[in-house]
Amino acid sequence: MRIFSRGAELKGSRFNIFVPAPDGRDTILFYTLYGSISVLDDAEYRAAKSLLADTAEYDQTSSLFTQLVNQKHMVPDELDELSLVETRKRAGIRD
Numbered sequence: 760m761r762i763f764s765r766g767a768e769l770k771g772s773r774f775n776i777f778v779p780a781p782d783g784r785d786t787i788l789f790y791t792l793y794g795s796i797s798v799l800d801d802a803e804y805r806a807a808k809s810l811l812a813d814t815a816e817y818d819q820t821s822s823l824f825t826q827l828v829n830q831k832h833m834v835p836d837e838l839d840e841l842s843l844v845e846t847r848k849r850a851g852i853r854d
Contacts, residue, residue, distance in 0.1 A: 766840060768835065768837075769815070769828065769833040769834065769835060770811065770833065770834060770835075770836045771810070771811030771812060771815060771832065771833055771834075772792065772832055772833065772834045772840060773792045773840055773841075774788045774790055774792040774840060775788060775790055775791075775811060775832050776788075776803070776827060776830055777789075777808070780798060783800075784800070784801070785798050785799060785800055785804075786798075786799045786801075786804040787799075788804075788807060788830075788832055790830060790831055790832050792831070792840065792843075792844065795830035795831055795832065796830075797825075797826055797827070797830050797832065800850065803823050806823055807823060807827060807832070810824070810827065810833075811827070811832060811833065812825075815844060816845035823851075
């Protein structure tokens with residue numbers, strides 16, 4: 760299943776990491792490439808995990824979907840993230 764937003768196919772970023780929050784209830788979704796952080800409750804975590812793994816249909820008008828796109832946890836399908844990292848490294852970009 761492909762997910763579309765703003766006319767582009769999307770996929771979960773390869774640079775996402777799920778980490779348990781210190782409170783023991785929530786999960787932190789950290790996008791290591793740009794430092795985006797989303798704090799997810801249990802239901803959001805389950806939904807985000809399946810959405811980012813491209814295994815679930817999802818309401819694209821939901822606040823979670825919007826958050827994942829805006830925080831760049833989901834990126835355009837044609838984006839070669841590894842190439843982006845290599846280019847940034849060669850250019851010495853530190854953002």
